[in-house]
Amino acid sequence: MSGAFLDERETRAPEVRERELFAALPELIAHAQASAPGLARHLHGVVAREVTSRAALAQLPVLRKSALMELQRSGPPFGGIAATAPGRLARIFVSPGPVYDPEGRVPDYWRFARALYAAGFRAGDLVHNTFAYHFTPAGSMAESGAHALGCAVIPAGGGQTELQVKTIAELKPGGYVGTPSFLRIILEKGRELGADLSSLNKALVSAEALPPSLRAAIKDLGVTALQCYATADLGLIAYESPALEGMIVDEGVIVEIVRPGSSDPVPPGEVGEVVVTAFNRDYPLIRFATGDLSAVMAGVSPCGRTNVRIKGWMGRADQRTKVRGMFVDPAQIGEVMTRHREIRRARLVVDTRDKVDAMKLCCEIEAPSDALRDAIARTLNTVTNLRGEVELVARGALPNDGKLIDDVRKYE
Secondary structure: OOOOOHHHHHHOOHHHHHHHHHHHHHHHHHHHHHHHHHHHHOOOOOOHHHHHOOHHHHOOEEEEEEHHHHHHHOOOOOOOOOOOOOHOOOOOEEOOEEEEEEEEEOOOOOOOOHHHHHHHOOOEEEEOOOOOOOOOOHHHHHHHHHHOOOOOEEEOOOHHHHHHHHHHHOOOOEEEEEEEEHHHHHHHHHHHHOOOOOOEEEEOOOOOOHHHHEEEEHHOOOHHHHHHHEEEOOOOEOOOOOOOOOEEEEOOEEEEEEEOOOOOOOOOOOOEEEEEEEOOOOOOOEEEEEEHHHHEOOOOOOOOOOEEOOOOOEOOOOOOEEEEEEEEEEHHHHHHHOOOOOEEEEEEEEEEEEOOOEEEEEEEEEOHHHHHHHHHHHHHHHHOOOOEEEEEEEOOOOOOOOOEEEEOOOOO
16 A cells, blocks of 8 residues: 555556456355345346346346335345344444444445545544544444554544534644535634644545535635545445546446436436445445436546546436326336437426426437327326427437436426
8 A cells, every 4th residue: 555546456457447347246246145135036037147247237127225215114124135144243324214324344344445545645644534423324434444544533523613623733633534514614713713723634525515616715724625425325436536537436336327217327428327336245235326416437537547437426316206296207207218219318397387287308319200209208198197298309409417307397
């Protein structure tokens, strides 16, 4: 562990990484089927040894958060998705929902060391960790990664801003971990109180957006902040490097971008829902849909890391809405697209007309025709049990933002 990279895996040739990931995937699937009864049911009929490519992986069903929560309610604590018995875990966390998140006993279980290293953290650093330690796993995620690097940790948690300032001024940590907004609050409070917080020079932030204005404000206060993308189910998914060009996918996961509400991968560069397969033997989530939107970026990072890059968090994929008393879900729009492969991109616009809900499905089509438009309208009616207008538009007419349902109704 020295130099610019945590380990040699970060700079593997992309084709080598892909080959090694998909050589290991069949064993992970077989382990999940043998050790996690809920996953065995979810993956019924899947032949593990045959899943050796992205195309084969794309044929497996997606596991969405809503389904995970239902499994946990019907078979607590983990709904048969965990492959390790509760008493053999290190911790069990409780995320909003509630959702129970297992933490195994392997070092750096959440794989946070890689993101911390990219943000400049090194062995011997003292880390001020303001992520919560109560119920949710964020505090443990950062702490276990820091320990794996050889850092010491101040388990500060959130709140108590003046105590945070006093602790930093006296203990002089070099790095901060937490949300970017709280970092700014601490730094500004320190300036207001005349406290010396100059020991802080780097930060790994997460759990909320880091717009350029906030990053610049933190930089003006003396701290260089990089961000990472993680969830309580999966741990680290992607992280920034000093190049600040997108987020680099973690070496311990496979990331796919699928059409929201479906399991079908979108073309490179298209915005869609982030789906992750995690190489975690305690909790082997396979094709787990995060509900977040992002897109794959072309090329590799200028920093020298060669893994796939994504654009970071671009919103939520859950666009479910109610039209004339009935819910319409992105999965239904995805079903219309599946039945009509001529549709490259689609968006259902929900509005009001004469004070009545109205919907129009806009579809990008290479060769439009009245017959195709009418066929799509019939399918829309069949799938949603609602009548809607269909408009065929030219390729590129719809925004590339992953949105399948756009509810533009205004209520007085």
